[in-house]
Each structure stands twice: as C-alpha cells, then as structure tokens.
Amino acid sequence: MGRVVRKRWWAGAAVLGAAVVVAGLMWFKPWALWVDETVHEALPSAPANASATASATASATAVEPAAPAGPTIVAQGTFISHEHTTSGTVKLIRLADGSHTVRLENLDTSNGPDLRVWLTDAPVKEGTAGWRVFDDGTHVALGKLKGNKGDQNYAVPADVDLTGLTSVTIWCDRFDVSFGAAELAA
Structure with missing residues (x-):
C-alpha cells in the first residue's frame, strides 16, 4: 500500500511541477528575447485640407498665425539602456x-x-537607479510597442498637456521596469 501512495504522490508532484513550469514560461515569455519585430513607419502628416478648412472658417478680420508647412520637431533625445540594451x-x-x-x-x-x-x-537616470522611476509620477501611455526595432509613431492624445512631460520610456508593464529611456530636450 505504501508503494502505491508514493507513486501517486510523485505523479501529483510531477503534474504540479509541470504546471508551475508552464505558468512561468507563459508569464516570462523568454522566447521573446530571441524574436525581433521590425517596424518601418513613415512620419505621419496632417490632412492636406486641415489648414485650408481652418482658414476658410476664420473671420475675414482675424489674423491667424501661419501654420507650419510640415512637421516640426518640438523636442528630441537619445535612448539610454536600462534593463535591456536600448x-x-x-x-x-x-x-x-x-x-x-x-x-x-x-x-x-x-x-x-x-x-x-x-x-x-x-528624469532619465543612468544605471539601475533609472529602471523603476517612470511610474512614480505622471505618465501617458501611448500604446504597445509596435516592434523592438525600426521607426515607429505614437499619437499623443489631443487632451494631453505636454508641459512637464520630459522623457520617453520603453516600459515593461508586466515587470514595472524600463528597458530604455530618453530625455527630451528642445
């Protein structure tokens, strides 16, 4: 009788161990580290008639500032590495x-x-001191990272006040850590 109980105990332990391993793999997704997703998006442009519509609806006596002819860089920065090389x-x-x-x-x-x-x-801090600071204050989630390589665009919602938003991070929401970040400067 003791032998049958031991076999059942080992079988139960093996099933439980396998379930823990599968759950861990699903949570950590280690295979993602070896899979690259490259995205090459063109810089978005405003609709061609956006400024024409605005000027057509303005009163004849109002003076409007000229809208820029194309995209204007407001601020920019270079990524530094945090949890992963970025x-x-x-x-x-x-x-x-x-x-x-x-x-x-x-x-x-x-x-x-x-x-x-x-x-x-x-603030963008180098080393491990900068890994976890980005969820301490104000942050605006612009969307899931489209790919870990390439050129990509993320629209900023119209109601976001950009005052004081001075950095961008690639944030791992599952583990609350920055992969890399860039300080924005004019």
Whole structure:
C-alpha cells in the first residue's frame, strides 16, 4: 500500500511541477528575447485640407498665425539602456494640424512581454537607479510597442498637456521596469 501512495504522490508532484513550469514560461515569455519585430513607419502628416478648412472658417478680420508647412520637431533625445540594451532616438513632433506624435527612430531594444511607450515627467537616470522611476509620477501611455526595432509613431492624445512631460520610456508593464529611456530636450 505504501508503494502505491508514493507513486501517486510523485505523479501529483510531477503534474504540479509541470504546471508551475508552464505558468512561468507563459508569464516570462523568454522566447521573446530571441524574436525581433521590425517596424518601418513613415512620419505621419496632417490632412492636406486641415489648414485650408481652418482658414476658410476664420473671420475675414482675424489674423491667424501661419501654420507650419510640415512637421516640426518640438523636442528630441537619445535612448539610454536600462534593463535591456536600448538605442535609437525619440522625437516629439508637432504636425501641421497642431497634433503631436512621438516618433522612435532607429530603435533597437530587446523584445519582451507587455512593452509600452510612455511619455513621462520622470528624469532619465543612468544605471539601475533609472529602471523603476517612470511610474512614480505622471505618465501617458501611448500604446504597445509596435516592434523592438525600426521607426515607429505614437499619437499623443489631443487632451494631453505636454508641459512637464520630459522623457520617453520603453516600459515593461508586466515587470514595472524600463528597458530604455530618453530625455527630451528642445
């Protein structure tokens, strides 16, 4: 009788162990570190008739400031590495219609689970001191990272006040850690 109980105990332990391993693999997704997703998006442009519509509706006596003919770089920075090696540049761009886009160019970082692009008010710190500061203050989630390599755009919601938002991070929401970040400077 003792032998049958031991066999059942070992079988139960093996099933439980396998379940823990599968759950751990699903949570950490280690295979993502070896899979690259490259994205090459063109810089977005405002609709061609956006400024024409605005000027047509303005009164004849009002003087409007001229809208920029194309995209204007408001601020930019270079990524530094945090939890994972990260390189590339980030630009905050104002489009001709007045909307804003965060553009990542020549991005190269590790892939990972649940990566996001955040616009934040946190200072960019080198080393491990900078890994976890981005969720301490104000941050605006711009969306899931489209790819861990290449050029990509993230629209900034129209109601976001950009005052004080001075950095961009590639944030791993699953583990609350920055893969890399860039300080924005005019």
